[in-house]
Amino acid sequence: DVKVTQSSRYLVKRTGEKVFLECVQDMDHENMFWYRQDPGLGLRLIYFSYDVKMKEKGDIPEGYSVSREKKERFSLILESASTNQTSMYLCASSWGGDRGEKLFFGSGTQLSVL
């Protein structure tokens, strides 16, 4: 089975801190995605990547950056955490051969910024 692993299940950070959320997938997927999930707002796309060292902005990239130095790892970076970035962060991956390929999700990281 495909496994998408997010390094932390819960994180508590302070305002202004630089935060790294790590995501690793073990199925050699080309595509990787970062979403945030908020009640009543559903999932919103932050950034995505279709290859190593490539990145594309999603719908809400402000305040975030990403890094994809290796195919299996996609990191989300909060340059200076703010309270409005308190959220559940979900990483996903998919095979790149077909746009119809399904996403495989990690279990999520619940980030609290105090």
Add this chain to the structure above:
Amino acid sequence: AQSVAQPEDQVNVAEGNPLTVKCTYSVSGNPYLFWYVQYPNRGLQFLLKYITGDNLVKGSYGFEAEFNKSQTSFHLKKPSALVSDSALYFCAVRDTDRDDKIIFGKGTRLHILP
């Protein structure tokens, strides 16, 4: 821009009754449509997808969805609901004529009443 609407925040259904979770979409090209489910404290899981072909697609756990191009809808259905179907359901769309973003709806919480 592409969008997905799930008009119901919550749907309540008695166990054994048929269920429907509604989804409508807006894209400029041909849509790829997906349904995902999120059980409590778990990541999202793929249920089913429509790419092309038969308008009725079958997926996991006895779920099916009907693609209606004229109504731009992709409603999720199940003939007989189980208590274990209680979860958060998300509809998603990929616009094949635009960028490769996968956009999710806000989610519908399904409660199956014993």
